[in-house]
Amino acid sequence: MxxxxxxxxxxxxxxxxxxxxxxxxxxxxxxxxxxxxxxxxxxxxxPIPTSIEAEIKENLEITEPKDESIVTEKELKITGRTKTGDAVLVESESDISEAKVENDGTFTSSITLTEGGNQIIIYSINENGEESKTFTVYYTSDKL
CATH class of the missing domain: 1.20.5 (Single alpha-helices involved in coiled-coils or other helix-helix interfaces)
Incomplete structure (x- = not known):
């Protein structure tokens, strides 16, 4: 043992x-x-060459609406500015639309929102690539 x-x-x-x-x-x-x-x-x-990377970045600016906005209209008008000649697409969870870019680079588009939070992505596309901005808008049918 x-x-x-x-x-x-x-x-x-x-x-x-x-x-x-x-x-x-x-x-x-x-x-x-x-x-x-x-x-x-x-x-x-x-790596992406810095000259192309610098050209792609900072071309896209969203002027309306602001991030985290609360709206009571189901149709949302989006305005902004990008480089002249770029194509601009606006996408939400329930809608997608193409924005017309004016000669001065400004664009306007409208999308339909769903009740609650709506994540919206704006794409600016040109021959050098694409740039995107994402923001959230909250839609409520209740009057504030």
């Missing part, structure tokens, strides 16, 4: 020691494999 107890205790110490060594060294093993994955991902991405 004593031999069985001694063998169990010795086996427990050996097994516990192996688990402790593995627990100490395991984070360094995962850190190495994570760094290798990050390096591979970095090598596979193709």
């Amino acid at each position: 004593k031999k069985d107890v001694i063998a169990a205790v010795v086996s427990g110490f050996i097994l516990g020691g192996l688990v402790a060594v593995a627990a100490v060294n395991l984070p360094s093993i995962f850190k190495i494999s994570t760094n290798n994955t990050a390096e591979q991902t970095t090598q596979e991405t193709i």
Whole structure:
């Protein structure tokens, strides 16, 4: 009986020691494999040239409505400004429309809202790519 107890205790110490060594060294093993994955991902991405990126950004501006607005009209008029020659699409969860861009870059579009929060995405598209702005408008049929 004593031999069985001694063998169990010795086996427990050996097994516990192996688990402790593995627990100490395991984070360094995962850190190495994570760094290798990050390096591979970095090598596979193709950066956008800064001249094109700068040209795409900051062309789209939404003047009406403001983000987080509360409206009581089911039809929402959206106005803004973009680069002349761009195509502008207005999308909500229930509607999509194309806005006419004037010679000075201003645009106007209307979409139909649903009761509650409506996430609206405006896309400005040109030969260099697209830019988008997202905002939320809350529609209620109750008079405020």
